[in-house]
Amino acid sequence: MAGKIVINSERCKGCGLCVVVCPRKTIVISGISNKNGYFPAQTDNGDCTGCAACAVVCPEAIIEVLREGSGRVIVAIEPGKEKKPTLTKEKA
Amino acid sequence: MTERGQSSRGGDKRVLMCGNEALAEAAIMAGCDAYFGYPITPQNEISAYMARRMPDEGRVFLQSESELAAINMVFGASATGQRTMTSSSSPGISLMQEGISYLAGAELPAVVVNVMRGGPGLGNIAPSQGDYFQATRGGGHGDYRTIVFGPSSVQELADCMLLAFDLADLYRMPVMVLADGILGQMMEPIVLKEKPRRDLPAKEWALTGAEGRPQNIVRSLWLGEGVLEELNCTLRDRYEQIQKNEVICEQHDVDDAEIVVVAYGVAARIVCAAVQKAKQDGIKAGWIRPVTLWPFPIEQISKAADELRIFLVVEMSNGQMVEDVRLAVSGKAPVVFYGRPGGGVPTVDEIFELIKQLTLRSKTPI
Amino acid sequence: MTAEGLYEEIVIAGFGGQGIILAGRLLAQTAMLAGKEVTYMPSYGAEVRGGTANCMVVIAEKKIACPVVGRPDSLIVMNKASLNKFAQRLKKGGLLVMNTSLIDSEPQLDESIEIVAVPADELAVELGSQKSANMVALGAYLQKRGYLSPDAAAQALADVLAERHHKTLPVNIAALHKGGEFAQRHCPV
Amino acid sequence: MKTVFERTPTLKDCPTHYCPGCGHGIAHRLIAETIDELGIRGRTIGIAPVGCAVLAYDYLDVDMIEVAHGRAPAVATGMKRTNPDKIIFSYQGDGDLASIGAGEILHAGHRGEQITVIFINNAVFGMTGGQMAPTTMLEQVTATTPKGRTAAGEGYPLQVAELLVTLPGTIYVERCALSSVAQVRNTKKAIKHAFELQLSGAQGLSLVEVLSPCPTYWRLSPAKAMEWIESHMTKVFPLGQLKGGR
Numbered sequence: 001m002a003g004k005i006v007i008n009s010e011r012c013k014g015c016g017l018c019v020v021v022c023p024r025k026t027i028v029i030s031g032i033s034n035k036n037g038y039f040p041a042q043t044d045n046g047d048c049t050g051c052a053a054c055a056v057v058c059p060e061a062i063i064e065v066l067r068e069g070s071g072r073v074i075v076a077i078e079p080g081k082e083k084k085p086t087l088t089k090e091k092a
Numbered sequence: 093m094t095e096r097g098q099s100s101r102g103g104d105k106r107v108l109m110c111g112n113e114a115l116a117e118a119a120i121m122a123g124c125d126a127y128f129g130y131p132i133t134p135q136n137e138i139s140a141y142m143a144r145r146m147p148d149e150g151r152v153f154l155q156s157e158s159e160l161a162a163i164n165m166v167f168g169a170s171a172t173g174q175r176t177m178t179s180s181s182s183p184g185i186s187l188m189q190e191g192i193s194y195l196a197g198a199e200l201p202a203v204v205v206n207v208m209r210g211g212p213g214l215g216n217i218a219p220s221q222g223d224y225f226q227a228t229r230g231g232g233h234g235d236y237r238t239i240v241f242g243p244s245s246v247q248e249l250a251d252c253m254l255l256a257f258d259l260a261d262l263y264r265m266p267v268m269v270l271a272d273g274i275l276g277q278m279m280e281p282i283v284l285k286e287k288p289r290r291d292l293p294a295k296e297w298a299l300t301g302a303e304g305r306p307q308n309i310v311r312s313l314w315l316g317e318g319v320l321e322e323l324n325c326t327l328r329d330r331y332e333q334i335q336k337n338e339v340i341c342e343q344h345d346v347d348d349a350e351i352v353v354v355a356y357g358v359a360a361r362i363v364c365a366a367v368q369k370a371k372q373d374g375i376k377a378g379w380i381r382p383v384t385l386w387p388f389p390i391e392q393i394s395k396a397a398d399e400l401r402i403f404l405v406v407e408m409s410n411g412q413m414v415e416d417v418r419l420a421v422s423g424k425a426p427v428v429f430y431g432r433p434g435g436g437v438p439t440v441d442e443i444f445e446l447i448k449q450l451t452l453r454s455k456t457p458i
Numbered sequence: 459m460t461a462e463g464l465y466e467e468i469v470i471a472g473f474g475g476q477g478i479i480l481a482g483r484l485l486a487q488t489a490m491l492a493g494k495e496v497t498y499m500p501s502y503g504a505e506v507r508g509g510t511a512n513c514m515v516v517i518a519e520k521k522i523a524c525p526v527v528g529r530p531d532s533l534i535v536m537n538k539a540s541l542n543k544f545a546q547r548l549k550k551g552g553l554l555v556m557n558t559s560l561i562d563s564e565p566q567l568d569e570s571i572e573i574v575a576v577p578a579d580e581l582a583v584e585l586g587s588q589k590s591a592n593m594v595a596l597g598a599y600l601q602k603r604g605y606l607s608p609d610a611a612a613q614a615l616a617d618v619l620a621e622r623h624h625k626t627l628p629v630n631i632a633a634l635h636k637g638g639e640f641a642q643r644h645c646p647v
Numbered sequence: 648m649k650t651v652f653e654r655t656p657t658l659k660d661c662p663t664h665y666c667p668g669c670g671h672g673i674a675h676r677l678i679a680e681t682i683d684e685l686g687i688r689g690r691t692i693g694i695a696p697v698g699c700a701v702l703a704y705d706y707l708d709v710d711m712i713e714v715a716h717g718r719a720p721a722v723a724t725g726m727k728r729t730n731p732d733k734i735i736f737s738y739q740g741d742g743d744l745a746s747i748g749a750g751e752i753l754h755a756g757h758r759g760e761q762i763t764v765i766f767i768n769n770a771v772f773g774m775t776g777g778q779m780a781p782t783t784m785l786e787q788v789t790a791t792t793p794k795g796r797t798a799a800g801e802g803y804p805l806q807v808a809e810l811l812v813t814l815p816g817t818i819y820v821e822r823c824a825l826s827s828v829a830q831v832r833n834t835k836k837a838i839k840h841a842f843e844l845q846l847s848g849a850q851g852l853s854l855v856e857v858l859s860p861c862p863t864y865w866r867l868s869p870a871k872a873m874e875w876i877e878s879h880m881t882k883v884f885p886l887g888q889l890k891g892g893r
Binding site: 003004011013014015016017019020021036038050052053055056057058059060061062063064065066067068069 | 648649650651652653654658662663665666667668669670671672673676825827828831832862868869870873
């Protein structure tokens with residue numbers, strides 16, 4: 001587990017976009033609703049790389065992404081290459 | 093850039109100016125930062141004048157693509173704390189009503205000049221007072237008022253511009269100056285002199301960029317339960333305060349008059365001459381001239397109606413202000429109307445004859 | 459008409475390009491500089507496009523009621539169409555100044571109305587500027603009425619003439635005087 | 648572990664009123680990130696439209712104004728002309744910008760106002776219940792085109808970006824989409840470029856059109872809505888830098 005995401009499940013509306021874009025398929029929709037009646041996204045972070053694809057598409061901006069290692073990391077996925085996400089270290 | 097309240101053209105000298113240009117120069121003196129407008133007769137001298145003068149004073153002039161755009165440019169500039177105005181004539185003012193309602197809802201100051209022409213529809217370009225209802229009842233949708241001035245000379249037109257900007261800022265609302273084609277086009281000698289100004293609060297609500305402070309929001313949308321009602325009540329309290337403090341009204345020889353003629357704007361000039369003629373003829377006549385059309389001089393007219401006398405209302409319309417006079421008189425005295433709509437201008441002789449007839453009739457035993 | 463009771467309503471009319479508006483502005487400016495109350499009301503909008511032009515001037519010692527003139531005391535007409543349009547509105551005992559250069563017929567008017575017939579265009583041509591016919595007519599009017607002089611108008615002219623036309627000041631001033639002299643010679647008060 | 652992605656400060660930490668899978672939330676975030684990255688919160692004024700994003704000021708923590716339907720470019724003009732040092736952006740939907748406000752955007756572009764316009768195109772009126780927008784696709788079913796839009800009946804989808812490209816007053820026009828991670832990232836770059844242009848004092852209007860999903864009124868799941876943008880919308884509204892490359 002090189003990365004980790006934290007989903008604010010009480011604010012999640014269960015749209016499932018994060019589930020679709022996760023290259024490692026580590027996010028699922030919960031079978032238990034939150035207080036607002038939505039079935040939120042949840043994860044065990046099993047294969048998470050910290051690529052942040054889920055956070056990039058989250059309309060509610062409620063996913064925080066963490067990663068092993070030093071320095072800030074941004075996801076570099078160019079159009080047409082998203083099947084193979086790669087991570088690039090940004091200059092400190 | 094000249095300081096607010098100054099203009100390179102101000103001074104004590106008597107100058108011959110048309111109403112449209114005089115009000116424009118007065119706006120510059122009042123510190124108008126930006127003018128936005130769209131051409132329409134009979135007020136085109138305003139934008140032409142502003143196009144020449146505003147850049148000289150380091151201020152903004154822009155001809156918009158429509159009246160809709162003009163009033164919304166005013167809306168934008170006003171939201172950032174600038175003193176701003178637009179002008180138009182009747183059909184154009186109708187188009188601006190959306191924006192005026194938003195200004196009222198967002199509690200933004202602005203000055204709107206309406207140089208009225210004949211209507212409805214495209215009507216004609218002759219002078220008219222047909223927009224009294226629209227101006228004094230808000231004009232757009234929703235529960236609001238605008239302060240409305242109805243000046244009757246070029247000098248007064250210029251003077252009320254200064255006050256209009258101050259009251260707009262003081263009460264955070266749109267203020268309308270209601271002139272007509274005659275007043276806009278005619279020239280009279282005037283003196284463009286600085287007048288005493290109001291103390292005005294700082295515009296802490298203005299959108300200036302949220303540097304080191306919480307976000308400011310300017311809005312007219314209030315969806316929460318009861319929130320809009322609360323705003324409407326705040327506005328109502330403000331309107332009551334304005335009704336109490338800001339009425340301007342001129343009256344002459346009312347106390348012993350058997351007939352009181354009420355008129356505003358250019359019609360009031362004609363009435364004034366007709367009343368003088370009647371007095372020379374031995375008729376006890378007086379006249380009342382509302383300068384602020386909203387707030388309307390309810391008290392002054394009501395008080396005049398405490399004695400039994402005839403009220404004659406003269407307008408360049410089919411009868412609009414007469415309804416306010418009737419409300420103020422409240423059944424205490426007879427109210428008679430005489431009007432010339434569609435660009436017609438009453439003559440001194442017409443009014444004089446009517447005054448004679450009305451006062452004769454009241455003396456005739458039944 | 460005494461100076462004290464002065465309340466003079468004037469209509470000036472002609473076709474576009476004859477300097478009707480300028481003549482009216484000049485009359486108003488002259489009156490203002492003489493300390494009188496004055497209003498000046500131009501015809502405006504669609505009606506001035508390609509056709510007639512007119513303006514209304516009211517000059518008085520006291521406050522002026524209405525700038526719109528229904529029945530003028532004086533009428534200055536520069537062409538026939540304007541004569542036809544306005545002549546019948548003249549007050550009894552009024553004054554008609556008409557440009558006979560462009561008006562060939564005698565108007566049928568109340569006999570109390572005094573007529574000053576000025577060949578304004580011809581007199582202006584004599585000065586080398588037909589465009590100054592308006593000043594000739596105004597000069598004749600001022601001389602005839604007498605409450606303001608052609609010379610006072612000459613002094614006010616620079617105030618109302620656009621700066622780009624200031625080179626025409628001398629000929630226009632000469633035209634004002636020429637009109638005045640014509641009125642004095644042919645229609646003594 | 649270190650945090651590599653979190654909510655940017657200018658995006659307020661509160662729930663939105665948008666439907667699940669709506670693109671507005673993403674677009675708001677991209678604008679907020681841009682403002683924070685450029686350090687311009689203290690000199691930015693935003694304009695909210697009438698439409699689903701009418702409450703944008705509840706989410707974007709900058710000075711904001713909410714204006715009449717379609718009039719944002721005129722309001723922006725009034726603001727920028729009197730405050731040339733401020734960064735003015737309008738955020739408008741397709742009903743607001745392309746329908747009732749077509750005149751205002753055209754003339755602001757025509758005059759070359761130095762403003763930034765973010766144009767959210769989701770091919771439908773969302774707020775009023777899924778009626779036809781000028782940008783509604785042919786055959787697309789909406790509340791007011793129950794049998795699908797026809798060219799003969801309602802006309803073709805309006806290509807605003809292409810229209811604005813023809814005006815000398817526009818300096819940068821790009822059409823982006825929120826249909827995938829990569830496209831979202833690309834949209835961010837476009838938005839940032841548009842703001843940077845204004846910051847640099849470039850003379851003219853920049854507009855970023857964003858193809859955005861409306862799962863509710865497209866009657867699609869959020870994931871299918873994203874696919875529909877690419878399979879259908881980009882055919883009529885091709886993506887790319889139409890004017891003024893970055």
